[in-house]
Amino acid sequence: MVVVAGEELEITRQRLTFWPFTHGTLTEDLQAVGLVPATSSYSADVDRYLVTARRPMPA
Amino acid sequence: MVEYEALSSVYEWLVPDALLQPDGAVAAFEQVVSILPPRGRILDCASGTGQLAVGLAARGFDVLASDASEAMIQRTQTLADQYGVALTAVVCAWEDLSRVVEGPFDAVFCVGNSLTHADGQPGRRAALAQMAAVLRDGGLLAITSRNWERLREQRPGLEIDDRLTHRAGR
Numbered sequence: 540m541v542v543v544a545g546e547e548l549e550i551t552r553q554r555l556t557f558w559p560f561t562h563g564t565l566t567e568d569l570q571a572v573g574l575v576p577a578t579s580s581y582s583a584d585v586d587r588y589l590v591t592a593r594r595p596m597p598a
Numbered sequence: 599m600v601e602y603e604a605l606s607s608v609y610e611w612l613v614p615d616a617l618l619q620p621d622g623a624v625a626a627f628e629q630v631v632s633i634l635p636p637r638g639r640i641l642d643c644a645s646g647t648g649q650l651a652v653g654l655a656a657r658g659f660d661v662l663a664s665d666a667s668e669a670m671i672q673r674t675q676t677l678a679d680q681y682g683v684a685l686t687a688v689v690c691a692w693e694d695l696s697r698v699v700e701g702p703f704d705a706v707f708c709v710g711n712s713l714t715h716a717d718g719q720p721g722r723r724a725a726l727a728q729m730a731a732v733l734r735d736g737g738l739l740a741i742t743s744r745n746w747e748r749l750r751e752q753r754p755g756l757e758i759d760d761r762l763t764h765r766a767g768r
Contacts, residue, residue, distance in 0.1 A: 558718045559746035568719065572727040574739060578629075583748065587711070590741045591630060594733040 565590060610647070620653030620681060630705065630740050631657065638704035641732060643692060644712035648674030655683040662699055664690040692716065692725035701732035709742040 560568070562581040569576050574592035581588040610618065624631055627650070634640070637658050642651040645663035651674055655661040663674045668689045675687045690698040692708075706729045716722040729739055 555715070556717075557714050558716060558722065559714060559750070560719070560722065560743070561747050562743075562745070564719070565713075565741070565743065568723050568726055569739075571723055572730050574726070574730050577738070581745070583745075585745055586748065587742060587744055589627070589630075589709075590743070592739045592741075594730055594735055594737050594739075596735050 562588065562590075618649065620649050620656055620677070622653075623649035624653035624657060627707070627709070627740065630707075630738065634659070634705050634738070639702070641695075641699060641701070641703045641706045641729075642709075643690075643695060643706055643729060644708050644710055645674045645687070646670050646710055646712075648677040648687075650707060650709065651685055651687070652677045652681050652683055655685040656681060661685040662703070663687045664695070664699060666691040692728050695728040696731040699732060702734035703732055703737055704734060705738045705740065706733055707740050709740060711742060711744050713741055713743060714746075 562579070566576050566579075569590070569592045573595070575595050577591045577593050579588060579590045581590065631654070637660060639660045640654050640662070642654065642661065642663045643665075645651045645665045647670060648663060651661050651663035655678065663671070663678075663685055664687070665671050665674065666689065671687045671689050674685075678685050678687065688698060708725075708729060713722060713725065716725045726739075733739060
């Protein structure tokens with residue numbers, strides 16, 4: 540990242556590892572750990588989305 | 599699990615304008631926040647520089663902020679002090695949540711596209727299992743993510759913005 544501070548350039552470097560996943564995979568992952576997907580703002584044409592899931596009530 | 603130590607001092611440049619202030623960060627999740635019990639217990643397990651955690655605490659929730667990065671947790675605590683709100687801030691990786699933080703929580707937030715830093719599907723499921731473990735029965739987990747499939751289709755290369763981003767006069 541390059542930040543311009545007056546006449547100076549401030550450079551910050553950090554290696555970041557990403558493991559991208561699809562919305563479908565996330566849904567499967569939530570279910571795999573026992574959560575119940577509740578809401579999702581996902582659609583094919585959004586840049587970002589919000590997913591909620593609930594821990595189930597005891598039977 | 600990625601630790602944002604070096605980036606903690608310049609993290610604002612990665613945060614969208616609307617989420618830079620605590621009230622704006624909370625407003626972005628109003629649909630979730632509005633259904634939580636008043637003064638409920640909330641864990642923000644990827645607190646970063648703390649805008650959401652501080653905003654939730656300012657709304658009266660009992661907030662525990664955690665992050666794998668000590669530098670980020672220091673920034674969260676500093677922001678809480680600046681706003682005069684009380685919260686608990688602890689350094690904790692997702693895989694240690696149930697051992698380090700005391701649940702249960704009415705809600706857990708893992709936002710800011712953070713989950714993508716878990717180590718593949720095994721790491722992601724391990725992290726999600728820990729978040730689930732500290733929720734109360736019926737509690738809510740909120741996750742945000744980039745739409746990676748859309749990003750891959752439309753912008754497979756390096757993206758260069760068409761404007762400079764200004765933060766704190768820089």
